[in-house]
Amino acid sequence: MRFTKMHGCGNDYVVVEALTGELAERFARAPIESAGDLAKATCDRRFGVGADGFVLILPETRPDSDAGVEMRMYNPDGSYSAMCGNALRCVAKRLADSGDLAGEVVVVRTADTLVPMRIVSRDADGKATVVEADLGAPEFAPEAIPCRLPAGPEGDLRAASIEDEGGARTATILSMGNPHCVLFVDEPPSDGLVASVGPPIETHAAFPERTNVEFVQVLSPTRLRQRTWERGAGETLACGSGACAVAVAAALTGRTERSVTIELLGGELDLCWREADGHVVMTGPAVEVFAGDWPR
């Protein structure tokens, strides 16, 4: 199976274009979960290629969809995620670099979300380097996240109290198509904080489908620092949907403006939570590292 190893801010993926032929037949109409074991094997950093996720680019099979392709993204534990911001930018780059894009824009479907993307810049060889992606509007209702905690007076979880061994923490909890539990801290998030708090919140009983956990320090009204313990992956160098959730959480709680830059361990992303339609637009790099063949 031919793959391309890619990353967005160091959040890395094995990307397989399965738009035609045997791979398309193998995956496009198969149940989504059927690629979970392949994802686990491929993402294994000792016995496989090694990545934070496995991504399939499939033909769109929904007759009513405006998308050009469907993206399916799987965590290293084999679980499927309905949203993945860094992987989406990599998919847009792959399609642009392989000449499959008509012009500079593409709409990719992931689960029920259509994500319009635009190639913002290319290098001297014409390869895409920066991609803008519209991840749509966040979901705040607890049942949509999903989260079992009771909504606050505003009907959302902008200041929810979540308990773990370390005591009660105030979190802003929302969905970008995948669940995010955002914790604001006053100091740069330490290794110890991420490693000790990430896992118990990822698997907390309040989250029936687990959650991603973001640790965020506000640097200014337009700049934040983020570390992320990801659902099904552990700490990653960056989380695109997490950065979108952080931008929303920070603006919603009055900590920042609606347009911010977020410093992640692996690079920076620019986010805008648009006033007009409530969509979150993320702009950032997408990099191809190498291509290879995987005997599966």
Ligand SMILES: N[C@H](CCC[C@H](N)C(=O)O)C(=O)O
């Ligand atoms: N682990 C995440 C999916 C990957 C999200 C992240 N890598 C991104 O760039 O959005 C989840 O299960 O929700």
